[in-house]
Amino acid sequence: MTTSSPVLTYPVLGARRPSNYIYAVIVAIGAVGFSLAGLSSYFHINLLPTETPLNLNFIPQGLALSFYGVAGTLLDIYLWTAIVLDIGGGFNEFNLDTGKLRIFRLGFPGKNRTLDFSYALADVQAVKVEIRDGLNPKRSLYLRLKGRGDIPLTEVGQPISLSALEDRAAELAKFLSVPLEGI
Known part of the structure; x- marks a missing residue:
């Protein structure tokens, strides 16, 4: 100048730095994967394209995976909110x-x-x-x-x-x- x-x-x-975009995308992918694995174990339907979590019991493994999916989703919502608002x-x-x-x-x-x-x-x-x-x-x-x-x-x-x-x-x-x- x-x-x-x-x-x-x-x-x-x-918050609009490139690293935050990368973290938000990685957290979103992880949250979706955990959620789909937990739902697959509950409904006994394979919702994941690469893995077969059908042999998991919903309690306790599927429930824990679902919890991680919800926690990851909440963290991702926070990250994207911070990015959009440019905190x-x-x-x-x-x-x-x-x-x-x-x-x-x-x-x-x-x-x-x-x-x-x-x-x-x-x-x-x-x-x-x-x-x-x-x-x-x-x-x-x-x-x-x-x-x-x-x-x-x-x-x-x-x-x-x-x-x-x-x-x-x-x-x-x-x-x-x-x-x-x-x-």
Whole structure:
């Protein structure tokens, strides 16, 4: 992004990331398979094209398979709902003309569906980078505000690449004319 414009906007990817689509499809396939195996054992009709669960007793095996099918279906409904509503999606906007910082995120339906925070750019003390490698890596970008603590700017999920994080932090610190901490 160029910094010649007085407005700098970073989109934040929410639940509509490719991995969530893959997980939702895999969970749906598994839920349908478990449900069909449980129903096949109950009705003594083969509903699965590749396996023959007719020799399973409905109690306890068929009942357990049916339970897994229902649990998988509920999980899949949750995943697709989060994807359709783009939970966590939004943007970070820095506007030099108005002197405002705006952080916007989407949530689940209800009275607090949208989270829309606005702060004065004059309150920004620094751009902070937090990098922690290891078993549970963390690469986050924060804004340090006067009297408010640190506000996270990166999306939740897989860590952003180190070079992209450094580039974004340097660009943001230069745009806001504040120091960069943590690198």
